Amino acid sequence: MSGVRVRFAPSPTGYLHIGNVRTALFNHLFAACSGGELILRIENTDRERSKSEYAEQILNDLRWLGIRWQEGPDIGGPYGPYRQSERMQHYRETAEKFIREGKAYYCFCSQEELETIKRAAQAKGLPPKYNGRCRKLSREEVEQKRALGLKPSLRFKVEEGFLEFEDIIRGPVRFDMGLFGDFVILRPDGVPTFHLAVCVDDVLMRITHVIRGEDHLPNTPRHILLFRALGEAPPRFAHVSLIMGKGGEPLSKRLGAMSVEEYRKTGYLPEAVDNYIALLGWAPGDNREIFSLAELEKVFSLSRVGKSPAVFDKEKLDWLSGEHIRALSHEAFVEKACDYLVSEGLMPAFARALPQNRLHEILLIFKDNILHFDALRDRLEIFNPEAENQDAEMLRAPQVPGILKILEEYFLSLAPGENADYEALNQKLKAAAVAKGKELFMPVRVALTFRAHGPELKKILPLLARELCLERIKKMKVA
């Protein structure tokens, strides 16, 4: 037991995108490689934007990626509940305690007043911090205002001075707290802000390491102050850089970042997604690139996570995805391919009618050929009796009628239900000497599969029904 406890704490205001996933994955890998525990916590203090469907989806996405947690809203645990909306009493108690201890105070400033203060400061080139106006309010003044029905928020007192901490990824970071201003920890309706909720929960849940996005770096000094006020040593922090889109723009939800759901629908293997994301900002140090989740769990190290933001590159994901698919055993490939096609409703009718082992044989010839399972939908068309000829232009060449004739003769010579023998057909074709090389094989391929591209004919022919071949040849002759 290492005693390491980390958490992934998404707010259910949208789908999980690559940035979130990476934070989740790094938390998982760090917990796994240090023998610690991962806690999943739902940060839904923003009542307006949080939706339970999103929370549900997030859990599913994480499960699909193979990320496992030891405590969470779905499985409970000794430090629950794990949804912040169910932990309000903790936050309020803490807030009250801070008031009693003089660490926080009531603030009656309106939004308009705050806006004015901010603008005034900015005009002078000063940091736009709250000026602490309500800090000086006496107990009587507070009571008076409350008697008037005014609802105050609660502000945490920030004292001047420098605050320095050691970030595991970034090294020493230093902030001038004189620039921060007192910040709100409880809204007038009694709902805590993120700062309070996070710190209270991290303490109560015994979190030892906080691994989160770099966007939280400027929040960290505030949090450290809160931890101190709670009388606890702050956890260790590790701020992971953000992921950018192609072109360097931030990869945020609104800029069309793909959700995990979409990766699943495209037919990527979860391990390929994990592998790719792990490589974004982390490198093992020896030139290895292909990892299963289990392997990552063994070799991952936070100290090897880079500081600079990384650009998401779909090309490389696709390559890795292909690698993972090719590395699958035949059985695993067939199973996953079928699962994918069925669950996405993409299993074509003709394929469903096929005997199972025949379908498996067919799927297998595409194994080394696809980057993700979604591609199967199109590749399978060469076996689909309903398919249209997409590459008929290939059959314009003068030698084509001759080739078609030989093909027809050959297939007619087979018994019903008997599929072509590649070698035999090949010999017949060559003996006729109508054409050779590309001139010969492209027309043959297109006539029999209706496609200019696909696996080797040698692999296709034994699986392609005689009757379908004859039908296609006939259609070709007419056209």
Added chain:
RNA sequence: GGCCCCUUCGUCUAGUGGCCUAGGACGCCUGGUUCUCAGCCAGGUAACACGGGUUCGACUCCCGUAGGGGCUACCA
């Protein structure tokens, strides 16, 4: 505007003062695999943002500049 973070091939990265005429991978290009695409194999293309220091020596350390990003909310 203020504060903070970041900066090696187009992209992901290795590199922690001499091993670097900078390594690997994706992509791209060329050739091979005597049917296509893919795959595979072989080869090629391409980078230390800039300017000052420190040092016998800097991609590596320090300081600036520039560029990018984050935060600056009673969002997380």
